[in-house]
Amino acid sequence: MTAPLVTILDDEPEIRLMLAEALEDAGFRTMSFGRAREFEAALQKTTPDVCLVDLSLPDRDGLTLVHRLALEQGAIVIIISGRAQVQDRVTGLELGADDYIIKPFEPAEVVARIRARLRKDRAVAPTSNTASFNGWVAHFDRYALEDESGTETTFSHAEGEVLRLFLDNPKRLISRNQMQEQLGGAAGESFDRAMDVRISRLRTKLQEDPKNPQLIKTIYGAGYIFLGEVIWS
Amino acid sequence: MTAPLVTILDDEPEIRLMLAEALEDAGFRTMSFGRAREFEAALQKTTPDVCLVDLSLPDRDGLTLVHRLALEQGAIVIIISGRAQVQDRVTGLELGADDYIIKPFEPAEVVARIRARLRKDRAVAPTSNTASFNGWVAHFDRYALEDESGTETTFSHAEGEVLRLFLDNPKRLISRNQMQEQLGGAAGESFDRAMDVRISRLRTKLQEDPKNPQLIKTIYGAGYIFLGEVIWS
DNA sequence: CTGAAACCTAACGAATTGTAACAAGCGCCT
DNA sequence: AGGCGCTTGTTACAATTCGTTAGGTTTCAG
Incomplete structure (x- = not known):
């Protein structure tokens, strides 16, 4: 760090x-x-x-x-x-x-x-694998996203990377560059729309209304920002 | 809670x-x-x-x-x-x-x-993202402007910036220079009528009568002033 | 009243973003 | 091997955002 x-x-x-x-x-x-x-x-x-x-x-x-x-x-x-x-x-x-x-x-x-x-x-447990936010619970150890009602959906590795980045930096503007820096380690120089697609897919998993996303907001020309009260546990 | x-x-x-x-x-x-x-x-x-x-x-x-x-x-x-x-x-x-x-x-x-x-x-008392004024309610967290009847319109990020500037400084003259200093961060040196257009678009969202704006008033040669009773909550 | 400056806004278009559809890669089962 | 399903980057196109332009309207000094 x-x-x-x-x-x-x-x-x-x-x-x-x-x-x-x-x-x-x-x-x-x-x-x-x-x-x-x-x-x-x-x-x-x-x-x-x-x-x-x-x-x-x-x-x-x-x-x-x-x-x-x-x-x-x-x-x-x-x-x-x-x-x-x-x-x-x-x-x-x-x-x-x-x-x-x-x-x-x-x-x-x-x-x-x-x-x-x-x-x-920073007094959050860094080794935790579970975070809850706005009615959701993300279990990174088993790649599962738990609903308010307790039903679970799974998410993929790439989706999990993005989600974790957001949950680690709530209410913070994250530019595409920063995302690729954080997550693109493997893929290297992918200049394209990959990140947008990841976001899009994550949004559908979070059941975001495309017109008014509540959790993952886009800031035109700047990046994304995750609003939501995150509690790692 | x-x-x-x-x-x-x-x-x-x-x-x-x-x-x-x-x-x-x-x-x-x-x-x-x-x-x-x-x-x-x-x-x-x-x-x-x-x-x-x-x-x-x-x-x-x-x-x-x-x-x-x-x-x-x-x-x-x-x-x-x-x-x-x-x-x-x-x-x-x-x-x-x-x-x-x-x-x-x-x-x-x-x-x-x-x-x-x-x-x-603990995010017990998050910074307020909601302000009401003269029958409107602005929800900055979801980019929505709520009518007296409860119907919502969305506004863009740039519109939100202007609106927030007004709501943070009600009944106060705001010059174009001040606006560009506050909001120009995104697009660098933008000349000309950009700010006017932003205002104009915001005015239509607020259903202002162009001839007789109630909330965003133009002060010829000086700037704009937002009249309205703002309550952040 | 007149003209210039300031202002409004419809329309345009470049840049940015959303996402459906496609394809490549991978693991797994038969 | 072949097929199936899942993941994930790529492409293409639609939608949105937002500054710019241009022409009309308003304001104000003289």
Whole structure:
């Protein structure tokens, strides 16, 4: 498992540097951005595990960014802000942020808070072969998908790979590139529509209405996102 | 699903009361304790979802308690402390606490922080994906717009982005620049009328009379403004 | 009132996505 | 071997998305 990736979004270069240094010393990978545009462009390529977002500059727009990050990227979102009002903190947290740190701050505390979030977030049993989500239960050990009523359908290996990728990254945008990177190990450079077909087949197994898929959503031009409350057990 | 149980461990009765009241107003169940012994006795009977722990406890070293709570109970542990040193915070977090709140604090912030933890941890309170406004209900999780009569239309991702931007900033002027900054991430530098077309399409979905739009108003030369009473839920 | 700028939107089309149908590969049984 | 069934990539075509264009309408300064 590679080190968690932390993105830093702040308009002040010194702060970016300070954070990046502290985080890298702590063993994280980092990417820094001075502007929201660049940051969002980068999100098309990679999905960070933790996003540090400075809220001072874009005032209100930053909050919608936070909202979207928490929703679509499923990342841990930590707001860093000079605005110290309680109301700011409350709304920030309610919009989906996982923590709210006030400037000026100590890098050591930022690191500790990130670690605390990651610890809790990753505290899932990694060796588990069973996950439940939205009325379904997936048994990866016997390639079976269990209905709400208890009836089971089997799924194939390829379908299971995709399903597991989704269940491991719920509420996170997954691009086709990332999928092929994760799953295409065997097939190598298949540039075609294979992934779409896999998704399509998985969708029918999950009895998704093609017009309104509830679980596997397509984001035009970007990839897929799995919505659903996953519990590994 | 029952309400999450929050335990409060603090030796000052006023603080216990203040917290309990705020938490119960927010819909949590609470149990308060003045001493670690009582608290630990209660742990034999019930397993709380969240533990608020005052670290300046008289009769026991709080940090070992925190450590044990986090490790053995798997509960969410939030330290409340008068000790404001960075080092205190870092060691507290590193010993397994999920958050560290400094006295004096606002109850509202405590509630918000608890909610943020629960949201991430057990998906008890997921970030809201539904907003209602002026007879409409927008379901962002399934890309659907619900009529007053309950009939639904779907909207695309791009339309949803615009709609969410409006619903996040009601009664606020939004310039084209701001829009492209927020939404342009997908297609890079798009000039011209793209945003107008998005708005136009959204307007037809909202059945706006083109001559007299009620919800999305154009401010000539400045941008758009969304009028409407938004309630996120 | 007049003209230019801003805005609206129907229509077009390139890019993207969904999926049915086909085919190749594999294991298994007779 | 031959046939059957299952898996899975490929192809082809239909559907959708969404920016662009173009022409019409609205707004506003002078």
